[in-house]
Amino acid sequence: VTSAVPLQYRQIFLRQRPDGIPQAEHFGIRTVPTPELGEGQFLVRVHYLSVDPAMRGWLSAAGNYFTPVPIGGVMSSFASGEVMLSRHEGYPVGARLMGMFGWQEYAVCDGSEVKRRIQDADEPLSLSLGILGLNGLTAYFGLMDVGRPIAGDTVVVSTAAGAVGSAVGQIARIQGCRVIGIAGGPEKVRWCKDIGYDFAIDYKQGDLGSRLSALCPDGVNVYFDNTSGEISDAVLPLLAVGARVAVCGTASVSSWSPWPMGPRVARHLLVKRARMQGFLCMDYEARYNEGIIALKSWIKRGRLKHREDILDGLERAPGSIADLYRGDNAGKRLIRLVA
Amino acid sequence: VTSAVPLQYRQIFLRQRPDGIPQAEHFGIRTVPTPELGEGQFLVRVHYLSVDPAMRGWLSAAGNYFTPVPIGGVMSSFASGEVMLSRHEGYPVGARLMGMFGWQEYAVCDGSEVKRRIQDADEPLSLSLGILGLNGLTAYFGLMDVGRPIAGDTVVVSTAAGAVGSAVGQIARIQGCRVIGIAGGPEKVRWCKDIGYDFAIDYKQGDLGSRLSALCPDGVNVYFDNTSGEISDAVLPLLAVGARVAVCGTASVSSWSPWPMGPRVARHLLVKRARMQGFLCMDYEARYNEGIIALKSWIKRGRLKHREDILDGLERAPGSIADLYRGDNAGKRLIRLVA
Numbered sequence: 001v002t003s004a005v006p007l008q009y010r011q012i013f014l015r016q017r018p019d020g021i022p023q024a025e026h027f028g029i030r031t032v033p034t035p036e037l038g039e040g041q042f043l044v045r046v047h048y049l050s051v052d053p054a055m056r057g058w059l060s061a062a063g064n065y066f067t068p069v070p071i072g073g074v075m076s077s078f079a080s081g082e083v084m085l086s087r088h089e090g091y092p093v094g095a096r097l098m099g100m101f102g103w104q105e106y107a108v109c110d111g112s113e114v115k116r117r118i119q120d121a122d123e124p125l126s127l128s129l130g131i132l133g134l135n136g137l138t139a140y141f142g143l144m145d146v147g148r149p150i151a152g153d154t155v156v157v158s159t160a161a162g163a164v165g166s167a168v169g170q171i172a173r174i175q176g177c178r179v180i181g182i183a184g185g186p187e188k189v190r191w192c193k194d195i196g197y198d199f200a201i202d203y204k205q206g207d208l209g210s211r212l213s214a215l216c217p218d219g220v221n222v223y224f225d226n227t228s229g230e231i232s233d234a235v236l237p238l239l240a241v242g243a244r245v246a247v248c249g250t251a252s253v254s255s256w257s258p259w260p261m262g263p264r265v266a267r268h269l270l271v272k273r274a275r276m277q278g279f280l281c282m283d284y285e286a287r288y289n290e291g292i293i294a295l296k297s298w299i300k301r302g303r304l305k306h307r308e309d310i311l312d313g314l315e316r317a318p319g320s321i322a323d324l325y326r327g328d329n330a331g332k333r334l335i336r337l338v339a
Numbered sequence: 340v341t342s343a344v345p346l347q348y349r350q351i352f353l354r355q356r357p358d359g360i361p362q363a364e365h366f367g368i369r370t371v372p373t374p375e376l377g378e379g380q381f382l383v384r385v386h387y388l389s390v391d392p393a394m395r396g397w398l399s400a401a402g403n404y405f406t407p408v409p410i411g412g413v414m415s416s417f418a419s420g421e422v423m424l425s426r427h428e429g430y431p432v433g434a435r436l437m438g439m440f441g442w443q444e445y446a447v448c449d450g451s452e453v454k455r456r457i458q459d460a461d462e463p464l465s466l467s468l469g470i471l472g473l474n475g476l477t478a479y480f481g482l483m484d485v486g487r488p489i490a491g492d493t494v495v496v497s498t499a500a501g502a503v504g505s506a507v508g509q510i511a512r513i514q515g516c517r518v519i520g521i522a523g524g525p526e527k528v529r530w531c532k533d534i535g536y537d538f539a540i541d542y543k544q545g546d547l548g549s550r551l552s553a554l555c556p557d558g559v560n561v562y563f564d565n566t567s568g569e570i571s572d573a574v575l576p577l578l579a580v581g582a583r584v585a586v587c588g589t590a591s592v593s594s595w596s597p598w599p600m601g602p603r604v605a606r607h608l609l610v611k612r613a614r615m616q617g618f619l620c621m622d623y624e625a626r627y628n629e630g631i632i633a634l635k636s637w638i639k640r641g642r643l644k645h646r647e648d649i650l651d652g653l654e655r656a657p658g659s660i661a662d663l664y665r666g667d668n669a670g671k672r673l674i675r676l677v678a
Binding site: 225228229232247248249250253256259260261262263264265266267268269270271272273274275276277278279280283 | 564571587588589592595598599600601602603604605607608609610612613614619
């Protein structure tokens with residue numbers, strides 16, 4: 001099996017720290033020699049790279065939940081692949097793994113990067129980066145643990161057609177909720193309806209507040225938000241008494257310097273006795289298995305659909321975060337390195 | 340006992356709906372004849388009127404948790420008093436009650452106004468409007484149920500010297516927390532220190548953010564907020580991971596029309612996996628007894644101090660809400676009608 005290991009491989013590094021959304025020109029590509037493995041190390045051949053909105057934050061020097069990627073460092077990324085060479089008992093050749101392997105064709109690992117071992121041989125490696133990875137788990141724990149939907153609730157989801165949002169909407173339907181999606185453009189609205197949203201609104205058509213208000217005569221019980229900004233500003237005045245707002249992301253805010261202003265939320269939370277709560281999927285690591293079991297069973301029964309939007313080749317990675325913020329993708333954006 | 344009932348009494352009514360903070364001129368005073376009691380009614384002689392920041396909201400036509408007081412209607416108010424005449428079995432002459440009796444010397448009641456019966460004959464009637472009333476209960480449930488302090492937590496309280504805030508700070512200390520109060524002016528800061536706050540900051544001295552930051556090297560675990568506005572803007576960037584923000588009031592906002600803008604909070608909540616939650620004391624009505632028992636035991640053991648700031652005479656009521664927003668009071672503001 002060692003025959004497949006090349007003498008060198010390519011990686012994407014951070015050339016310049018972006019102020020706002022990372023663009024292709026903030027990154028460079030370089031070829032490095034494949035190093036000798038030390039004791040306890042193993043070499044992963046990366047099959048798929050994940051492109052996630054949160055990656056913008058991983059590059060930001062501003063307050064965040066990660067130390068930012070250093071200038072010259074390999075861009076951090078969730079990725080999935082297979083062990084090609086190993087000097088680590090726990091990760092033998094052939095093991096299929098999902099972890100923080102970075103934007104590179106091969107990764108020298110010691111195990112600290114690994115997030116999940118893909119035991120099921122039938123499970124495609126791409127799924128571990130989407131519906132059976134951080135996206136599905138973010139949807140599952142954010143909705144179930146923070147949003148706490150109750151059958152009959154009206155649940156509103158922003159970025160409703162996205163990799164996380166589309167799973168949130170479907171899981172909320174499975175819980176017996178009435179689900180309204182907010183998405184940008186007719187194609188995304190159509191996909192929302194295809195996967196079972198009761199209603200889907202194209203926010204680009206304008207007048208979101210009054211259209212949403214007409215669909216929520218009894219208010220919004222759960223709001224799963226990936227946007228912050230103007231979309232949230234339209235939803236928060238419609239909260240029902242006892243509402244829960246799960247803060248999953250802030251995709252609509254292009255920069256936090258200077259800090260953006262918006263309508264104050266305290267009064268909505270007070271009058272509606274509502275809860276607004278941020279969460280990170282990583283904080284649920286001890287419960288990932290619970291989420292994976294639930295997600296797999298829903299996929300198997302045809303109740304949870306997903307889409308992948310795959311680009312081929314490492315050279316597509318640098319521009320892919322900006323693509324995501326433009327909403328160019330239809331489904332989970334992945335970069336495939338192994339055909 | 341009927342000999343004490345007068346033929347007429349005075350009441351304060353709403354003359355004009357205020358845009359912002361209610362001022363004396365928004366109210367009028369009038370004398371009305373004491374009506375005959377119908378079957379099931381009783382007459383309460385009001386001893387104390389409560390003056391609360393929330394009363395501004397009771398007058399506002401904007402989205403709120405109450406139907407606003409109508410023009411010409413008696414101003415709503417918590418009050419305490421004694422039954423003078425009764426045609427209601429449940430409320431005999433001599434019963435001591437706290438309830439929504441309004442800004443008037445006597446109130447004709449049917450029982451729906453009553454919030455609490457004061458059983459303990461030694462308990463002064465004023466306490467049921469302060470530390471053993473909505474203020475103490477708001478502090479107790481807001482801190483314990485929404486803030487969820489853990490021994491060792493850093494707890495920050497705004498309006499720290501107020502009727503609610505001073506109880507919050509002391510209860511947090513009883514829970515083993517490190518407690519920092521934010522108050523306006525040296526007298527209030529001194530009172531905070533007298534009752535056991537570890538630190539107290541006068542926000543009128545400026546530079547709140549950096550002074551608070553220096554006192555909270557590990558961040559703020561619980562923020563009990565009565566202000567919204569600039570004080571919150573200084574506290575929220577300092578939240579610790581897993582922080583809880585109890586939204587009790589929005590006293591620093593003088594008008595919600597136009598809706599005020601402020602720094603967006605979603606990013607703080609996300610990065611810190613924090614929870615920001617509004618609550619109303621009234622939602623805990625079924626648990627009031629639990630709160631009263633705890634508060635009484637702490638008062639008895641000298642661990643929970645309180646102050647009353649009493650004005651005499653019904654004619655002091657109309658200007659008293661504005662006084663409160665100016666911070667003129669030192670302790671729970673009450674209007675005494677019976678010397």
